[in-house]
Amino acid sequence: METVYTIDSLNQMIEQLEIRQDAEWCAIKDEIDEIKDNLKPLNLIRNTVEEINETVGFKSNLAQSAISIGIGYLAKRFVVGKSTSTFKNIFGSLLQLVVTNLVSKPHESSKEEA
Template sequence: MNTIQTIDALNQQIKLLEGQQDREWCEIKDEIGDIKEILKPTNLIRNAVGELNEAIGLKSELAQSAINIGIGYLAKKIVIGKTDSAFKNILGSILQVAVTTLVTKPAEHETLTKKSHEELYEE
């Protein structure tokens, strides 16, 4: 970096550094937004199911649907447990359908590709 000799040069350098700081701050905000999107529970579940399907090598939609339904059933059992209450059973069934639907439908925000997701974890 050059030695600054005049006040004008100093002011110019300050403006350049402030612009750089603003750009870097915007990049940080974007990264935080990406991380928040990745860490949403539905995206975590969806990614886990996708990785499970890839690991097992399940290509058929029938097998993937069975896993998605199983995850919904597991969520119901974890949250509601075993109960004799009709209300809790209905509530559990609604929860099961909701979780299955969330896991099955495609991601709402396609801004995060699989590549950007992998790059985030590599850093």
């Protein structure tokens, strides 16, 4: 930074620094929002499924569907367990359906990359 002697140039430098600070804060807020979005449980599951697909080389829809169904089943077993209650079994089946559908749907970042 250069030495400034006049009040006008000092005020101009202050304005420039405030504009720069505002831009940097906006960038930080955008970064935090992106991190929050990536840390949502559904996105963590989706990212894990995508990494498994890339690592193992699953390219077919059948393999991706099988993984989605498996994750849905695990979610049902994790939440409901082995219950004899009809209500819990219905709730577990609905949960399995919802989780399977959410995991199998492509999300925004996949659309942007394609």
